[in-house]
Amino acid sequence: MFFLKRICILLFFFFFVLSINAQDKNKTIPLKKIFQNIEKQHHVIFNYIDVEIEKIILLPPKNNLSLNEKIKYLQKKTNLSFDTINNQFITVFDKKKPELIKICGYVFNKNEKTPLENANIHFNNGNNTITDKNGYFELQKQNSNEIAISYIGFATQKIIVKENQFKDCITVYLEQDMAVLENIITNHYLTSGIAKKTDGAFEIKPKKLGILPGLIEADVLQAMQQIPGINSADESVASINVRGGTHDQNLFLWNGIKMYQTGHFFGLISAFNPNLAHTVSIYKNGSSPFYGESVSSVVDISSNSNDFEKNNFSAGINMINADVYSKFKISNNGFIEISARRSITDWVQTPTYKNYFNKAFQNTTIINETNSKNTNYSDDSSFFFYDATLKYSQKIGQKDHLILDFIIINDKINVLQSNSVNNLIQSEKNTLYQNNFGGSLSWKRFWNKTNRSTINIYSSLYELEAQQNKIEANQTVKQENEVLDTGIKIENFHKINSKFSFRNGYQFNEISTINLDEVNNPQFYRKNKNVLRNHAFIMEGKFNDSISRLNINSGLRLNYIEQFNKYIFEPRLQFNYGITSNLNFEILGEVKSQNSFQIIDLQKDYLGIEKRRWILANNTTIPIQRSKQVAVSFSYTKNNWLLSVENFYKKVTGINSSGQGFQNQLEFIKINGEYTVVGTEIVLQKKVNHFISWISYTYNDNNYYFPKFVVPVFSNNFELDHVVSWAGIYEKENLKLALGSKWYSGRPRTSLQSDELDISNPIIDYNSPNENHLKSFLQFNFSTTYKWKDTKETQYRIGFSVLNLLNKKNEINEFYRVNTVLNTSEKVKTFALQRTPNISFRVNF
Template sequence: MLHHKRIGVLFYFFFLVLNVSAQEKSKVVALKNILIEIEKQHIVSFNYTDDNVDGIQLTPPNKSLSLDQKLRYLEKKTTLSFENINNKFINIYSKKHLESKIICGYIYSKTDNQPLENVNINFVDASRIITNSNGYFEFKNNIKNYFWISHVGFITQKISIVNIDSKNYLKIVLEPEVTELPEIKTNAILASGISKNANGSFEIKPKKFGILPGLIEPDALQTMQQIPGINSIDESVASINVRGGTHDQNLFLWNGIRMYQTGHFFGLISVFNPNLANTISIYKNGSSAFYGESVSSVVAISSNNDAIEKDNFSAGINMINADIYAKHNLSKNSYIEVSGRKSITDFLETPTYKEYFNKVFQNATITDFSQNQNIDYQSNKKFSFYDATIKYFQKIGLKDQIIVDLITIKDNLNVIQSATINNSIDSEKDVLRQTNFGGNLFWKRNWNNFNTTKINTYYSSYELLADKTITDGNQIVTQQNTIQDNGINIENNHILSSKFTFNNGYQYNEIGAINLDQVNSPNFYRKIKDVLRTHALILEGKYNDTLSKIYLNIGMRYNYIEKFNKFIVEPRLQFNYGLNKNLNLEVLGEFKSQNCQQIIDLQKDYFGIEKRRWILSNNSTVPIQKSKQLSVSLFYKKNNWLLNIENFYKKVDGITSSSQGFQNQLEFLKITGNYVVFGTEILIQKKINHFLTWLSYTYNDNNYQFQNYEYPIFPNNFEMDHNLSWAGIYEKNNFKIALGAKWSSGRPITSPRSTEVNASNPEIVYNSPNNTNLNPFFQINLSSTYKWETIKGIQFKIGVSIVNILNKKNEINEFYRISPLTNSIQEVETYSLQRTPNLSFRVQF
């Protein structure tokens, strides 16, 4: 019996030892799990890298121990060191680092002492590392003397390595940077999707665009005419006048490519697809020094989007054209984007199309003073247009991106006109073609968070070809105008601090122009070809302090024209200061020059058909145009009220009379001079919940100065003394409606002194140039859109607009001619659009 008891005791102790041994072994767990338990018990946070703790297993410390006792226990059992920061954060690092040349540390936010992930650490050799989820970083200390630490929303720090001991871990705290947006930027102007930047430019976001009277699509060139100081004297987007300048004095850029044709249907429709643009920037004054070759405004249209968004497709149709748009991601770093638009006039004549034709090719009422009869011109017209774009976007690694853009535009017109006067038939056939093709290759590299380089090479080609056949081939007139423009732009951006930015660059441009005139009877042939090459060096410094609300950008552009061995210096200024939280002062100024302009040579009356041709300066009879402009404005915003008052002065030297569209005694003269404009622009706006209303007024005093002419000073052809516009806009959810009115004083015209002419020497004797004005212009417009979406995410949008609701007959031009049949004076009048409806439908998914 005793023997059996002894055996039982031995078995008991044997299994007890096994059990204890098993329990001891089961207590050996991964260090990561121990750290998690300590975090929960003591409400702390461990910061470490995975490679320091991976693979370490040990018996957990007793839960009854204090935090410091547990840390000492872990240090004893491992090769790690534990740094306790205020019993809240505990940094873990390897003791091996104490003897190595590795510099490491943790980066925290000052606001909440939390570690910061993905903080950029940049070195002088352009290399870069980022912190992990615990805010930890490390690097070998070899030849690096200092490094920068930057993170979105925090002030950048520069750290010197010279005095850093590699045996100690760094603890770096980043201070948040206040990024208040200027008050003027956050406010919608005229409509949602339109804002004004601190640099004085207006910015339009078509994808966020609301609605404006008469518009159902975010047409860039139609929209910009709502901005005070910008209008079109003949309702054409191919004749936009900014503070009294001619259309060719504006620089139109599409993704960095200069566009020489801006309108379809001879200006009634923009060539830029309104459903494609991502951002439209408009500068009336104070443009960046990187913009050259214009003495008036800059309109920069960009369809670039760095984000790789989801695939997108949309298609739409209105009463003039149909279009499609598609974007497809080729990979997570690349996409292709295509768009196309074509007139529907080949198979359908809508009421809108008919009104546009009546406007452009209206059978002008030509009154014969001597016989008091009307001449009725019969015409047969065929017209079509299209435009298309393609974009390829590719990200290469983390620093580079490449974009390829192509755009093509084409308009075709065939017009046959005939008239019977005194049993004599006079017929005329016109064939007109306009094309504009452009392409560019854009490369951007972010060397680091502080230095960026952009290189853009571009090519633009424009051709105007016109053939006129008069009376069954008795006379054939051919006119051709060709422009080829190519160049390279290099831009470097340097962030010196959170407030200072320095930009520099170089631009090379080669532009060639060909003008051909040929007549078979009498025999005449003329072909002129010119080429100009220009180099430009650009320097620009920007100071932007959002706390003190000071924005200052000073730029300088140095142009060198090879052919003339001529240097032109162009300073630029943008200044914006917040006098208080409601009131901003803005000062803009610039000197600019332009070598290419449009003229009307061998003037012929095409009844509204395009007749302007691009030519290059020869530095003598066709001078280099130079402008200088200064504007001062106050911008006030409070309680959803907005008031902007701007006074400006503008002078443009080197203009030629043939570039101003004279149709009086200066029509065939070739003289040079300048124009000077003084003006005031006022905008008052109020927003009440979903309702927005605004009233704008523009006054300008615009005069020519031709010193060698018998009338040295007289009103500018594009002077409109007073312009007044009003709009009321209501937007709620997906419904939008806008009603607006425009009133302006009539444009200047020149009247003849007498309605009679000398039969032996038929010539019109005029009064002084622009001695009188047309009657005022008045128009009321309406537009509305509605958008809805299906449960499958397909969006539909329908829009309707009516231009000139009252069907008012507004005269927009008047000039005089000698009738070739009767040798009498004819008065030619042209009018604005009559009541013109439009309807659009769009689908997107």
């Protein structure tokens, strides 16, 4: 009996489970879900109109049925029509509705005559499909005869299909698009408007630039210092050091014109109007062979725009300068663009100006090392600067484009100094002028869809003139430095196919420098003029495969210097491979050379402020500078996270000690040497909605090697062993806020063995060069901007920033010099900016 009960219970549960399974199997589901299940099982694609099937619910066909059996089942149950194309695409439509006309066709690459798979085909009403591996498509016509065919890397083509063409398939040939795709690793690097590209460049769009700590305007040279490996240890944009190099080793181009002056107010303000530039490309390594004459970075500033937009006018003012900008059409295909900026410092002395002025002239108060007495100077000074640009752009027909550019940068200062020493009054009147004029004429010719040529003729004139009048001594000292750089560059671009392109070209430039020294009492006159002419033959090939995520740019620049009868080969490489969609691997390498650079004859030249002079190599006592660089990096991006790690090696030979800014026992010695840098740069960044935060770390081991010096190897003057930057940025609609900090270990310094001087031979007794370091640097910066529009669509923007928010006294330089009056050694300390506020206001019509 017990056994029979157990059997009955088991049978009950068995039939109960069967009943449940039967109910599950008989469960109805939406037709769209059935289509999705069939697509996964049989690897087909259903094309249908949602509104025709969204209300249909039925029992799914059995899984063990074939595809054709399932289609027949669905036809019977739904009364829909199913048309199968190439055993892959199944078109579904309501057969009760009027019969729809079908359009079929093939899409091919026009140059290679090969089919294009996955090309997009769509009507204006939204009905669309894609081509198969044979380039074939089939689509139902609905209330429109116009279809658009598009494919990545090719120009979109629109076709009106005539009624008599519906019976036969059409053939479409797409032409490759000349516009090169923007290959971006990340398009929100540090802030909006900065992108890291697959060719190793950092691209800044000033008009789209978000906000960075301490900046209320899109100052390019200030913004680039946020990028790891780019620093200015003395806070000057005229002393930007990229991976340990000096400022003059960077190539600054403005619309193809080499600029020899990059800063106003002795480097505290960028010389390039931030409201003008459209694109700025920065290469720390792996630059194109079309860039020459530098052994460090390249900063290519381009205000060229192909957009002939509506007329535009804007004006702005801050606590240092005021500016205006205007762009207006002169024809359907032509426009003129004008910008001008001028300091207001000779009209009103704002707190910002006073802090900048104190920073530039702070060494007029000198701390005596031996008795701590102060030697005070009184100053009566006037200072102003301005810059202006003019662009004329005109398209001629469909194939020609003519662009004319002019730029002028000007600084002027007058200083009257009086000094009281031992009750004797000594007075000096000093003047300094600094100018950079530039002009270029560019012509572009689009021969066809795959070939274009560019010819650029340019000239750049740099002038620096300083005059020092010692009134009591009736002595006038005059110094001049002039650089004239003229040249022509020819470039041809050839697009071989959708993946490979080739560029070749020729560049010629002539550089002349003049250096003059003149003294009236005692009489002295010296004037040196040097000229170098360089020919460069350039080749570059680019391979870009978006499917395999492989990008390779490789090129060669062959320089020939007439005066030296010397050839210099400069290979370049950019290799970028996407290991996965999130992980990227990059190798950059280059060999470069430079014939023009700056030296410092005496630290007191040019008022002790702008003391650098441009000279040319002579291939003997002043060699050509040459560099080798290689970098390997990984970057990972996912869920708005970015992690980038880059290791690099850099070696520069042919440097002269007089160009390195020594203020120790090497100050008056002119010897040649080299420096080597090994380092790592790391960036970690996260974006959450409207907030982005990042932290970066840079390590540098940077050493000189001067074989003819007693101590041949020692730390580079611009070595910053460790640099850490952090920022938190909030951007939502019209409000932007940024708070950030920068910390770095102190610069190298040279200490004294003894502070006592021999009166008969007052020479400072130093320890080994750069054997010590200054204290570490720490600074917090803040900035915010807000913009709004009125009813007439006029846009207003107000900004506020504070540099050195905590007002920390950071020492950025220290050296010693002899006081011949007191027969003592004097320690001179230079400090960073004090807490410096700034306010800006801008209106855009």
